[in-house]
Amino acid sequence: xxxxxxxxxxxxxxxxxxxxxxxxxxxxxxxxxxxxxxxxxxxxxxxxxxxxxxxxxxxxxxxxxxxxxxxxxxxxxxxxxxxxxxxxxxxxxxxxxxxxxxxxxxxxxxxxxxxxxxxxxxxxxxxxxxxxxxxxxxxxxxxxxxxxxxxxxxxxxxxxxxxxxxxxxxxxxxxxxxxxxxxxxxxxxxxxxxxxxxxxxxxxxxxxxxxxxxxxxxxxxxxxxxxxxxxxxxxxxxxxxxxxxxxxxxxxxxxxxxxxxxxxxxxxxxxxxxxxxxxxxxxxxxxxxxxxxxxxx
Numbered sequence: 001x002x003x004x005x006x007x008x009x010x011x012x013x014x015x016x017x018x019x020x021x022x023x024x025x026x027x028x029x030x031x032x033x034x035x036x037x038x039x040x041x042x043x044x045x046x047x048x049x050x051x052x053x054x055x056x057x058x059x060x061x062x063x064x065x066x067x068x069x070x071x072x073x074x075x076x077x078x079x080x081x082x083x084x085x086x087x088x089x090x091x092x093x094x095x096x097x098x099x100x101x102x103x104x105x106x107x108x109x110x111x112x113x114x115x116x117x118x119x120x121x122x123x124x125x126x127x128x129x130x131x132x133x134x135x136x137x138x139x140x141x142x143x144x145x146x147x148x149x150x151x152x153x154x155x156x157x158x159x160x161x162x163x164x165x166x167x168x169x170x171x172x173x174x175x176x177x178x179x180x181x182x183x184x185x186x187x188x189x190x191x192x193x194x195x196x197x198x199x200x201x202x203x204x205x206x207x208x209x210x211x212x213x214x215x216x217x218x219x220x221x222x223x224x225x226x227x228x229x230x231x232x233x234x235x236x237x238x239x240x241x242x243x244x245x246x247x248x249x250x251x252x253x254x255x256x257x258x259x260x261x262x263x264x265x266x267x268x269x270x271x272x273x274x275x276x277x278x279x280x281x282x283x284x285x286x287x288x289x290x291x292x293x294x295x296x297x
Contacts, residue, residue, distance in 0.1 A: 004085040004117075004147040006138060007075055009067055009098045010040035011091035012131040013240060013267045022138035027075050029098070030065040031271045040064070040271045049268045053243035053279035056172070062275040066097045072105040076118060080109060085117040085147050089134055089154070092202030093122045096272075119151040121158075124202035128238035128267050128285045129161045136234045136287075159295075162227045162288040163198040164220040168213065168244075168280025170194070195220055196283075200295035207293065220284055221251060225258055227288035234287055235262050242269040242281040251282060 006022075008014070010029035019025070019042070029040040033055065038046035056062060079086050088106070090099035099122040106118040123130045133154065140150045167173055170192065193216035194206035210216040228237070237255060241248035248266045255264055269281060 003083070004087055004141065004150075005079040006134055006141070007079075007086055007088045008130060008134050009091055009096070010042060010270055011096065011098075011126045011272050012042065012089075012134055013127050013270045014042055014131045014134060015267070016043050018131070018135065022135050024134050024138060025075065027067045027071045027098075029067050029096075029272050031275060032063045032065060033060050037065075038271075042270060044268075044271075049271075049274075050243055052271055052274065056275070056279055062271070064272050064275050067101060069101060069105065072101055073109070076105055076109055077113075080113045080116045080118075083116075086119070087137065087147055087151055088118060088120045089123050089130065089137065090120065091126045091130055091272075092124045092198065094124070094201055094203035095126055117147055119147060121151060121154055122202065123161075124158055124200075125161050125163065125198050125285075126273050127163075127269055127283060128240050128265075129163050129198055131267065132234075132236060132238055132285055132287075133158065133161055135236065139234065157287075159200055159291045160229065160232065160287045160289070161198070161285065162224065162291065163196070163283055163285055164224045164227075165196045165204075165240075165277075165281060165283030166193045166210070166213075166216040166220055167196070167277050168193075169278050172276060172278030195223065197293060198291065199293040200291050203294075205293055217247065217251065217282065220282070221254055224255075224284045224286065224288075228259070228286050229288045230259075232287040237262050237264045237284065237286040238267055239264065240267045240269050240281075240283045240285065242274050242277060243279045244282060247280075247282050251284065255284070 006024045008026045088102045093099040102120045195208040199205040239248045
């Protein structure tokens with residue numbers, strides 16, 4: 001196996017079992033409320049995801065913070081000291097400062113460890129879009145691709161990661177202000193659900209509006225099915241939810257009817273993205289057609 005570490009961040013939504021299986025490490029972002037500061041653990045070590053989303057349902061405002069510089073520094077250096085190179089795969093730079101910070105720490109450490117390598121990748125994704133990308137990278141590594149070969153392949157293919165999501169309550173998105181082209185959706189129309197993708201520059205972008213939760217769920221399944229590439233050499237699809245397991249399971253069952261030969265996993269949307277999208281959000285991720293929305297000519 002190629003000798004490099006894969007390091008991501010708290011937006012990857014990879015639980016401990018997946019991280020161990022695919023040998024993926026991560027650095028913690030933070031979330032804060034009521035003057036308390038918690039690590040955005042991928043294993044929900046600070047509190048359960050149900051407690052987290054219930055706080056939001058009760059109107060508690062949860063803020064988020066980027067990875068502390070010292071954590072990136074310690075994580076990267078621990079691998080460099082052991083003789084390993086690092087492939088750092090960060091949450092979209094349009095949503096987080098992780099990628100920019102990873103570059104700064106890389107430059108600092110390269111002066112100290114000139115014989116080692118750190119390559120930093122802006123995934124242009126979050127949640128299980130980022131998580132699936134990390135699993136795919138692990139598989140490429142196990143096939144013997146070098147650090148440079150793996151990074152180059154990810155850069156060339158990362159816009160093929162598709163996200164189709166809906167939120168249950170528009171107020172969380174409106175307050176967070178992290179979804180582009182959404183102003184038209186924030187009107188007085190009852191039960192309007194924007195369909196949100198990760199666009200070609202890595203921002204969350206509202207591309208459609210659907211009235212009603214059930215029709216919106218059906219629509220993201222339809223859009224994902226149309227975009228999905230059965231021939232891409234990675235067979236896993238992810239369904240993510242913000243404390244709505246029943247809907248996620250229903251979506252998985254419906255996808256399984258169309259893709260019976262694919263591995264379809266369910267994951268929980270972590271606290272960093274969850275703080276912006278709110279409880280009840282459901283999303284689907286998988287490799288498919290290249291994302292071209294807002295792509296520069």
